[in-house]
Amino acid sequence: MTEKEYNECVTLYADNVYRFILKNLRQEEDARDVVQSAYEKLWKNRSGVEAGKSKSYLFTIAYHQMIDHLRKIKRVELRAEFREEAKISDQPVSQLKAALEVALARLNDTQRSLVLLKDYEGYSYAEIGQIMELTESQVKVYLHRARLQLKSYLVSLENLI
């Protein structure tokens, strides 16, 4: 990867990686640090990275650094905050969106990353497996389980409302 290709990688994928990390960490500063360190690592290893695989490589680095960061801080209290925030909303659209945020936050780290990589970036099962170091069948099973969990939460929430 040349310097030009690296800068293109910044232009094209920096926002995507940032959203993915921010949705997982819920902390802008932490998400920014993770993205920053992911790009630094991409720059150091640019000689061994092909330009066509730079996005996948970038998401892989960012995901593992995010996991390390989560293991350090273990911010489990975020779930409660988002739960309260969902109850406060009074607009139907925003209610659904907030409920979806809460439902996403209730997933574990692996399930949440699977859903985000699939829905945000449109990666296939195989590509997600490479990023998260899982088999394709594991990705499929874990992702379907996460979807059903999200649906179950939204259906139960609709029943309450």
Add this chain to the structure above:
Amino acid sequence: MITRDNYEEFFLLYIDNELSVANREAVERFIAHHPDLQEDWKALLHCRQLPNEQLVFPDKEALYSIGAQEEEEDDEFLHYSPDLSIVFPDKASLYKEGDNKRIVWLPWLRVGVAAATIGIVALLVVLSGHHTTVPSVAQPIVKNNKNAPPVTPAATGTLHSIEGQATRPADDRAVVHKVKVKTSGQTVPHDLVQQQAESHDPVRDAALDPTPAKTVDITATRVAVTTANVTTTTVTTANVHSNDAIAAVQTGIPRNESSFATEALQQHENENHDPENNILVADESPAPGKGKLRGLFRKVTRTFGMTADRDKDGQREVLVGAFQIALK
């Protein structure tokens, strides 16, 4: 084929966009034909996460500048040079003198031991080699002449001492030589013994010397030759002069089994024999040079002995203790 039992998996694969076009159409037809399942279908569609396009990374310039910063750091590293004015203040404390002494001491000790061993081995080899070249000659002993100057034979009692006596002017001194020879008991070819005697026997050389003034002053010589069968030969000469030598030779071994020393003495006797003046003088007093060292030499030469004779096959042998080693 989609059924009511497996429709959920098809719905999930449809949402994940993992179905082919044909299967996607099959799912859509299945939902149209089963309105009671549309609730589940809508719930799953709502579970999809849509990215917020307004959410962007706030500091992209910092990411662009990562490459530039790294290159500047690389340049600084390349142009960095060490400050030679900074030195370690206490280098003397880092040297290890004690260890060096110990390292030197051990090799010298080993070298000393090795040198001593080599010296001892070399001494033994020299002694055994000397014994091999002249195996049948013992210490000559001066006897029966107090006025004559003492004869100093060589430490090993070689025949060179006899030669030294033979070159002196003739007088009436009596000299007794004792010669002991140990062989392996093998019969030695006569021609070989003769050749050895011709090459190493100064007595015979002196006797055969045609010069009139040269005399052989061997008054009495006793040669004892011992074979493996303990055969002893005594050769006695008395007042042997170049012109009228008087000698008595008593021998009990055949000519072909005798050593070169015996052969030489016999030949010398045959040339200078005078039976009328047989004088047998046996002097048992210690010869000059005989002492503790001589006993050590004898033990060494007995341990490592090489025969002067050859066996029936013409092979030379070396005696090491009770073992015989054939030489090629």
